[in-house]
Amino acid sequence: MSNVCELCSSEDNLDSFLVDGANNEVNLTLCSTCRDQIKSEELDENHFNCLNDSMWSESSGVKVLTYRLLDSLGRQDLLDMMYLEDYEKEWAEAGIHRGEKLVYKDSNGVTLEHGDTVVITKDLDVKGTGFTAKRGTAVRNIGLVPNDAEHIEGRVNGVKIHILTKYLKKS
Numbered sequence: 001m002s003n004v005c006e007l008c009s010s011e012d013n014l015d016s017f018l019v020d021g022a023n024n025e026v027n028l029t030l031c032s033t034c035r036d037q038i039k040s041e042e043l044d045e046n047h048f049n050c051l052n053d054s055m056w057s058e059s060s061g062v063k064v065l066t067y068r069l070l071d072s073l074g075r076q077d078l079l080d081m082m083y084l085e086d087y088e089k090e091w092a093e094a095g096i097h098r099g100e101k102l103v104y105k106d107s108n109g110v111t112l113e114h115g116d117t118v119v120i121t122k123d124l125d126v127k128g129t130g131f132t133a134k135r136g137t138a139v140r141n142i143g144l145v146p147n148d149a150e151h152i153e154g155r156v157n158g159v160k161i162h163i164l165t166k167y168l169k170k171s
């Protein structure tokens with residue numbers, strides 16, 4: 001174990017931190033501030049100014065973790081300057097789950113796409129509109145609500161509303 005945090009050089013509450021992925025693994029020594037922020041995925045940009053230095057580390061594990069953190073911070077400018085071996089890049093990417101495509105499914109588990117026509121399977125009170133979207137109503141040309149696989153949007157009675165996918169059937 002190192003006697004300072006391998007990212008920020010702090011000596012506070014050091015503990016080991018596993019960096020794995022793509023059949024590689026290494027234990028780094030990190031301080032509690034770094035560990036807590038990485039675990040909670042709430043990165044304080046000021047604290048992680050330390051990445052400006054760690055990106056030049058000769059340790060693969062430090063580079064891999066730095067790459068992942070710069071990615072979550074959206075620091076493409078620094079990522080572009082980093083030099084990683086192919087296996088290090090693969091290792092780093094294995095720990096990044098970016099924009100995984102959401103799958104929107106109707107009540108039967110059929111995948112819904114933008115532009116589909118669906119039928120409502122249950123009478124739904126539509127909040128704020130004072131009408132009920134009746135069971136059996138067809139909704140044409142639906143849209144997928146971004147970042148929310150439980151809802152689609154579509155027009156009912158001329159009003160654009162969000163509808164739970166579990167009350168829909170693709171037609």
Ligand SMILES: [Zn+2]
Binds near residue numbers: 005006009030032034
């Ligand atoms: Zn640290």
